[in-house]
Amino acid sequence: MAESTWQVTEQLDPTSEVMSLQMGPSHPATHGTVKFNLKLDGEKILDMDVEIGYLHRGFEKMCEQRTWNHVVPYTDRLNYISPLINNAGFALAAERLLDIQAPERCQYIRMIMSEISRMADHFTCLGMAAAEAGAISVAFYALEARETLFDIITAVTGARLTVSYARVGGITQDLPAGFAERVRSAFKDIRAVMSDCDNLLSKNRIFIDRMSGIGVLSKEDAISYGVTGPLLRASGVPYDVRKADPYLFYDRVDFDIPTGTEGDNYDRFSVRFEEIRQSIRIIEQALDQIPEGPVRVDDPRISLPEKKDVYGNIEGLMNHFKLVIEGVKIPPGEVYQAVEGGNGELGFYLVSDGSGRPYRVRVRPPCFFGMAALGQMLKGYMISDIITTFGMVNMIGGECDR
């Protein structure tokens, strides 16, 4: 009995057999509940099916149960590294449904804060990707830079990650005193950190070998998969929502769109690195241009009244009550608003039925498309390349599965 089993296993050559391997759903290098169903020839990936799992946040279903402004905290949790971009995107979409424009100062603040968020997002992605490729000190430098940015965000919004800064028709509060000086001095530190990271990585043999020529996605495939953001630009397509469909005041500032040539992980890394520099440029221009003025629209049907009116007179109290309980009444209609998130085009498709609650809130999450293309990117590469490529897709669980 035992002898015959031995013979059977000897006949099968384990190296020629296609092996099924499941990586995840709680692999230390996968952020979130992602599972890769791999078909392997040795260490080479023959086929890869990605299961993105489900965090059961139920974002879109929850939005249908709440008023428009209650959606703002939920949008924070979509991409919790750059929540201010999600906030701005949702608020802009709702404002387009209302046919109003937030005051100019508010728009500038949203733009500055979006770019700070984008920098934090890229630093997180780059630092973690470097750590996964073995460069742990770069990760600490990047996290240090990110903390500098989070300190600014905390000073403005009062929270590190769950900022809830936007409102329909404005933002919660104005910038704190001395904001511009603080940002400018923070940028000095960040530039120093960036040049450190650059020195550590740009001529580093190990890093280049692990990133260069890995996870190549052609221009045509990238577009066909709907991939946007740094991944698409690394493949050589200069598509950026900030330039293609300018929102806020991105048409008033001067910046470049960095693109790659190969569409590999090294290009994705470089594109993100360069985008941080461009964000600094945008913020510095915006800080010079920002005017004084209100930060919310002056309309009692949209903006909450001042606290002194809420506690001081009955009209203010009623106004506050109606807005909190019933919500902002948005006329029936539908709108699609795209903003450039940290990972690409972040779109909000809103349908209103005229009540105080959204009828439908749909988010177009950028990293969902990156994950869809991941199998294509990795076919023919090695198991160890999954780590770096997945890091460059920068999947955020909250955004990917809603």
Add this chain to the structure above:
Amino acid sequence: MADTTVLAKVEAALPGKILESSTLHGDETIVISRDDAPLVFRTLYDAPEFAFNLLVDVTAVDFFGKEPRFEVVYHLKSIALSHRLRVKIRVSEDDPVVPTVSSIWKGGNWLEREVWDMYGIRFSHHPDLRRILMYEEFRGYPLRKDYPVDRRQVLVEERDPVNDPWPRR
């Protein structure tokens, strides 16, 4: 912002195929029937004056209590010409099927799986239509308006993750 002539061009290029068209808040929308969908999407993708090479999004809206109940909503974008278009197909609850666009845009594959998962709208000729976010044993479609928000589903038995990660449909 979007080029306002796209809608006129689409109407001129596809006479009789467009049931309704509208412009709201700067977004241009056409409504087509599902029988015309393969032709319309192919034209929008191929014709050089449209060149909608980016499938931005596919989603659905559940107008519960109205007939037809579902609207499948496609957002298209042309990177080269920088214009956008929204395409809608209305389907009824009894026969919620629309043709797939995953043969034109590869990204359609996952997006349609998600719409199937969340709304129970099927996509004919889809190469791999299975649930993407929920597990296969999950009953009902969570984003339908009549799916209760406060109920729970029973835990399913563990299945063989290696040989049968996805049960047969």
